[in-house]
Amino acid sequence: MPKIHFTSAPKNLALHTGDNPELVRKNRSELQEELHVDSLQFMHQTHSDVVAMVNAHSDRDINADALITQTPGLGLAVLVADCIPLLLSSPTCVAAVHVGRVGMTNGIIDKTLDAMEGLGATGIFAWIGPSICGSCYEVSPEMYEEVTTFFPGSATTSAKHCLDLPRGTIAILRERGIDTHALGLCTVENSQFFSHRRDKSLGRQAGVICL
Numbered sequence: 001m002p003k004i005h006f007t008s009a010p011k012n013l014a015l016h017t018g019d020n021p022e023l024v025r026k027n028r029s030e031l032q033e034e035l036h037v038d039s040l041q042f043m044h045q046t047h048s049d050v051v052a053m054v055n056a057h058s059d060r061d062i063n064a065d066a067l068i069t070q071t072p073g074l075g076l077a078v079l080v081a082d083c084i085p086l087l088l089s090s091p092t093c094v095a096a097v098h099v100g101r102v103g104m105t106n107g108i109i110d111k112t113l114d115a116m117e118g119l120g121a122t123g124i125f126a127w128i129g130p131s132i133c134g135s136c137y138e139v140s141p142e143m144y145e146e147v148t149t150f151f152p153g154s155a156t157t158s159a160k161h162c163l164d165l166p167r168g169t170i171a172i173l174r175e176r177g178i179d180t181h182a183l184g185l186c187t188v189e190n191s192q193f194f195s196h197r198r199d200k201s202l203g204r205q206a207g208v209i210c211l
């Protein structure tokens with residue numbers, strides 16, 4: 001059974017937001033020890049549709065928004081502060097995926113699943129960690145229209161024009177026959193998590209999965 005873990009504030013795990021890099025590296029190595037994994041691979045995330053295969057740990061954060069590995073002991077981490085940390089497990093292959101509005105419309109979820117299935121993964125199961133909820137993520141009416149046209153699962157009401165990305169993600173996964181366990185915790189409403197929308201937080205928590 002793969003290891004699944006979601007971190008919270010105040011330990012920032014992101015190197016790119018202007019925090020002291022020494023402190024971030026210390027937080028990362030403490031997390032690695034706490035989880036009893038051989039290494040932790042982080043990404044430099046840009047809301048792209050890039051899915052990277054990782055066989056061995058790299059000291060540099062990999063340019064990607066999804067990581068896949070078949071290597072036991074190699075932990076994969078996705079950094080978030082409102083976006084969805086999506087973890088995909090199977091007995092032979094795991095993935096960590098960064099799912100925000102842009103990533104969802106880029107098709108990052110399907111691309112990651114295609115790559116996992118290409119590696120022969122079966123019995124895939126999904127976890128959705130703490131992220132902004134469908135009551136808190138108000139966007140412009142135009143943006144709401146644009147996203148919900150293609151991803152009706154993320155719709156709430158056009159009067160409020162809030163996107164429900166966790167629900168949209170669950171709908172995409174269900175279409176692929178994948179069951180999801182969602183924690184149902186909103187980063188904006190719960191101060192134990194970093195939230196960019198709530199306070200322009202520079203901190204990032206992580207979702208981690210390890211075979």
Ligand SMILES: [Zn+2]
Pocket residue numbers: 132133134135136137186187188189
């Ligand atoms: Zn909320």
